[in-house]
Amino acid sequence: MTGMHLAFDLSFTHTEGRWARAGSWVGRTFPDVRMFQEIAVTAERAGIDMLFFGDGSGIPDTWRGSIEPAVEWGVQWPRQDMSPFIAAMSAVTSRIGFGLTYSSTFMHPFYVARLLNSLDHVTGGRIAFNVVASTRSADAANYGFEELLEHGLRYERMEEFIDVCQRLWDSVPPEAIVMDRDSGRFADPALVSPIDHDGDFFRVKGPLSSMPSPQRHPVLVQAGNSPRGIATSAKFADVIFGFGGAVAGQQRHRRMLDEALAAEGRDPASVGILWATQVIVGRTAEEARTRRAEVLEFWSEEAVGAYLSHNAGYDFSGVPERFALGELVAQMQAANSTPAGLVGRLVDEYGVDHQLTRAEFFEHGWRSATGLDHTVCGSPAEIADALEENFAATGSRGGYMFSTPLPTPSGLDDIAELLVPELRRRGALAPSYPGATLRENLRV
Numbered sequence: 001m002t003g004m005h006l007a008f009d010l011s012f013t014h015t016e017g018r019w020a021r022a023g024s025w026v027g028r029t030f031p032d033v034r035m036f037q038e039i040a041v042t043a044e045r046a047g048i049d050m051l052f053f054g055d056g057s058g059i060p061d062t063w064r065g066s067i068e069p070a071v072e073w074g075v076q077w078p079r080q081d082m083s084p085f086i087a088a089m090s091a092v093t094s095r096i097g098f099g100l101t102y103s104s105t106f107m108h109p110f111y112v113a114r115l116l117n118s119l120d121h122v123t124g125g126r127i128a129f130n131v132v133a134s135t136r137s138a139d140a141a142n143y144g145f146e147e148l149l150e151h152g153l154r155y156e157r158m159e160e161f162i163d164v165c166q167r168l169w170d171s172v173p174p175e176a177i178v179m180d181r182d183s184g185r186f187a188d189p190a191l192v193s194p195i196d197h198d199g200d201f202f203r204v205k206g207p208l209s210s211m212p213s214p215q216r217h218p219v220l221v222q223a224g225n226s227p228r229g230i231a232t233s234a235k236f237a238d239v240i241f242g243f244g245g246a247v248a249g250q251q252r253h254r255r256m257l258d259e260a261l262a263a264e265g266r267d268p269a270s271v272g273i274l275w276a277t278q279v280i281v282g283r284t285a286e287e288a289r290t291r292r293a294e295v296l297e298f299w300s301e302e303a304v305g306a307y308l309s310h311n312a313g314y315d316f317s318g319v320p321e322r323f324a325l326g327e328l329v330a331q332m333q334a335a336n337s338t339p340a341g342l343v344g345r346l347v348d349e350y351g352v353d354h355q356l357t358r359a360e361f362f363e364h365g366w367r368s369a370t371g372l373d374h375t376v377c378g379s380p381a382e383i384a385d386a387l388e389e390n391f392a393a394t395g396s397r398g399g400y401m402f403s404t405p406l407p408t409p410s411g412l413d414d415i416a417e418l419l420v421p422e423l424r425r426r427g428a429l430a431p432s433y434p435g436a437t438l439r440e441n442l443r444v
């Protein structure tokens, strides 16, 4: 994966108050499919490689054990299954790719492999599958689990899930399709075989009941951040989705991934990381700073608590008036939650012995939930300088998954119209889409 690549993260176009603010669509509201089609056209005009949709099916309910604040303030809720929206977006575009998220912890690989094969047909080879292990108990509860599988088991299941998908995608090769009109012979049965999979988590006979798709295998994206998650990503991922923000953490992720890829016999140069990067771009630095200040007003205190607790899988409402970070980490681990995100970043910055008051913790939380603690904010030239420097410092493979805390479409329009052209003018991006499929365009 050479050169810098760009994706737009559209996981949250309307939540956390974005829908109500100046700069959001007026007269159209989530989930109007025309909204998404317009975004796709704008992003393709800018030459963005991929639109990306993260997912989670549960309404945040970790904070005080209730869905009320998430429902009241629209925190990470509501969310649609984006696969039909992707089909509609692909009809008005021809080059841009689409990343769709499903959980290997809850879904079945036969269903997902078949769905992605169909989406690869509909999009003309522009689909990517972001496979997630899922960290949230609200998601688990929708699929009949009282608690999440243990962390290591989730990754074992993911590896088996992807293995099954890959074998299903290979089970009907293009050369098997004969379609001879004279004889009426459709396909060569000698080339279409069951996979007869009987594993720890799944039993799947196969073969896939579908035609081979343009990419055969959709582009595989994975976002695990722990040592175990990184080891799994090295087995199959074409592209990694990583936490951006702090360069030391990015460099650590890159180093661990390179070692894991080498251990799998894969070339570390071939796998890029798209760094999650929240951006506020203005025509001037001052305009960007004004818009940044507005974001803090979108949120209520309850919304911040609901957001942070959901993402961590840990109820922060009971945080004491004063505590050491190490105590919080130990409590989170005992509750089988991941002290990544806010708590991980605080530990990286201040160390486990650092003492915080509850008020200080929630002040950090506010900036974390809004993403303002790791937002790149400024004029197009300032942001392009920062990205070029960060790209070189993190191995020059992959690129950026942009998101914005601003209302849609204005936040995305500004990235497409101000920042992306600046990067292209500098030669940081390819001048045009090099191919027709997402694999060709990402060079994976």
Ligand SMILES: Cc1cc2nc3c(=O)[nH]c(=O)nc-3n(C[C@H](O)[C@H](O)[C@H](O)COP(=O)(O)O)c2cc1C
Pocket (backbone or CB within 6 Å): 011, 053, 054, 055, 056, 101, 103, 131, 132, 133, 134, 135, 223, 224, 225, 226, 227, 228, 229, 230, 241, 242, 243, 276, 338, 340
């Ligand atoms: C940048 C990034 C984006 C992610 N997006 C999603 C998502 O959309 N849905 C989801 O359920 N999990 C998502 N995750 C969670 C991961 O798939 C994974 O479950 C989580 O990082 C915990 O695994 P780990 O302990 O290996 O990091 C994301 C993680 C990262 C780092």
